[in-house]
Amino acid sequence: MTTPEPAAPEALLPGDHERRLHPGSWLFVLLQNLRQFIVPLLVLLFAGGRRDDGYPWWLPLIGVGALVVVSVWQYLTFRYRIDDDRLIVRSGLLERSVRQIPYSRIHNVAIHQNLLHQLMGVAEVRLESAGGTKPEAQMRVLRMPEALALEQLIRDRGQGQDAAPTMDGATAPVTEPAGITLLALSSWEIVKLGLISNRGMVVVAGALALSFQALPERTMGRWLVDYGREAFGYASGFATTWLAKGVAIAGVLAFALLLIRAFSVLLALLRYHGFRLQRQGRRLTVERGLLSRSRSSVPRRRIQAWTMREGVLHRLFARRTLEIDTASARGNDGQGNGNAQRGLDALAPIAPPATCDAIVHDIALLRSWPPARWQPLHPRAWLRLMLGDVFVTVGLCVALAWFLRGWGALGLLWLPWSMFVARRHAARAGYAVDAAFVAVREGWWKRTWRFAEIGKLQAVELRQSPLDRRFGMASVWFDTAGANPLSTPLRLRFLPLAEAERVHATLAGEIARRPLRW
CATH class of the missing domain: 2.30.29 (PH-domain like)
Known part of the structure; x- marks a missing residue:
């Protein structure tokens, strides 16, 4: 993914004839189709394995063979051609289509590489615009030099159709330097990002929820109870007093939280390893990923809004997160994720506040x-902010009083804290x-x-x-x-x-x- 960009894209992508994808494209199309049809194929396979009455065990192989034929046919019928101001894509199995995509309408050029892509020296390219629920064109796959050349060609010809406004209202060609690195994250910075983020907790909670749904009834709950009792019993076995037992149990919980944070660090390293934000002319390019590499490129003018975030752990490390909203719709990312964010989102997953401000100065001017x-x-904004907590607290106290009688009024002790938070929020x-x-x-x-x-x-x-x-x-x-x-x-x-x-x-x-x- 860090291959230097070709000096002459036209040499790799001549525009005088139509081009095919990489000869191994059918394999990646097949793998994608298998991901979509793996459940019915497994049902056929295991249904045949459980029968002894001559059920055709080879029936799933017919389904796989059909997918192979479809994948090869898709490769044979896909063509693309480079024109002066547009990309022309021909595709379709039975229903043929010709799609013309002007370079100026392409908002994001996304290049993706998983391990198999990297071993074969290829990449998947997705061309995305502001509308629609799927990419304008999805090339699965191109040789890596061709993918980078296509990205550079779209960047050069797309920005050639834009012009920078001058003081008198006229336009002038863009002469900004290319290839300026605005942010590069070291491994230590990514470790900080993993410690700050709570992604590990989210993944663990999702895995537990899935386990409760997938495993037999009460199996997961029984495991948690049994292993929890064993862990807490083992920890409290070294202590003889209630204070010592409390410290031991707190140590077990701290160790579990430490493991979750370590998992968050691992996820951050997998996702943001080698993160680099570059400004290339009037486009921004982000590269990231360890096992699965991705490269996204969007025009600066597509950025619609900016967001900086700073939590408690951010302040501990003197860092912030800088995110953007781009004029790109949400849709399928080509990997089966229907709700993926198309385009760029985080320009700076973690960076010092001065660096975030410098990126804003450079990109948004x-x-x-x-x-x-x-x-x-408003001077009484704190009271307006607090009213929501007041209604919730009073309602909760009434519900608690129904079961605990007078003890339910202890919930009102939350109101002083709500007042303090509302005042601090309104003041800031x-x-x-x-x-x-x-x-x-x-x-x-x-x-x-x-x-x-x-x-x-x-x-x-x-x-x-x-x-x-x-x-x-x-x-x-x-x-x-x-x-x-x-x-x-x-x-x-x-x-x-x-x-x-x-x-x-x-x-x-x-x-x-x-x-x-x-």
Whole structure:
């Protein structure tokens, strides 16, 4: 994956004739098809193995043979040709299709290599755009030099159709240098990322949930109880007092958490080994992965919004995470994951705050980031934030009182902590709006910065709930392309009503006046 880019892509990808994929492409198509049909094939295999009445054990082999024929036929019918301004792809088994993809419409060039790809010196290439639920073209597979040459050719010809605006409104060709490394993560930085992230806990919890579903009823629960008793009994066997037993049990729990963190570090090394972020002309390229290497490339102008995150462990290591929303839809990643994020997401999985700011300066050209002064929220924003916890706490206390009677009132002791958290959150939260971008800062325990260029905003909305009207405040919400529906939206919450109306009117006028920048 770190092969130097070819100096002349046209030499490897001549545009005067149609080209086939790598001769071994049918094998990778077959493996992908087997992944999709492995369950019915196993059902046929084991159903035949359990019968003694002459059931045809070779029936699954017919299914595999049919998949081989389909895979070879797909390879024989797939063609692509390099044109001056577009890529032309011909494919189809019975129903033929001709797909023409302009270079300027390709938002992401993703190159993927697993172990088998690396052994054969090939790679899978996916060309993705902003719309749709699947790649515009998926080439499984090309020789690695051809894949890199195709990526460079799309980058060069795609940015040749763009132009950099000048001060007088005219356009000028882009003359930025290529191949500038903005971030390269060492192994120690990736270890820090594994210690900070909680991916190991998520994977373990998912594995336990799957085990409860797949194993016979109560088997997993019985194993957990038996092994848990054995572990805690073994630990408490060395202690004679209750204090010593508590310390021993705490040691067992600490050891289990340590193993989960070690698993998180392993997952981080597998995913982010050799991570490198480069700016090549007007495109960004990210390489990463240990056993399975991936390389993604998107134009800088496709970035719609930015997010910085900083948790408690981030602050311990003086690090942050920098993520982006791109104008690429969510869809199938070509590996059977229907909800995969297409395009880039994390430009800096872990980096010092100064490095994250430098990346923003270089890519978004926001010289005024970070804001010199953050505007505060409404003076009673902390009370508005606390009301949700009040309703939940009171409801929980009523439910506990039904079973525990007077002891249920102890749940009210949570309210002082809620008040403290709400005050800290409101004191730290803020927003900033200038001629270039709009930004919001939220969180106290886990901190988040989210911002976008004004030219990338699609809509602005003023919102007021009944409680907001009671407190004399309002919120301003913004829509951007490519936003993750599960992530925190870009919004300015709990502003004084007059200030919210002023921001809403000002930015609505700016959005209407400026053309949308894709």
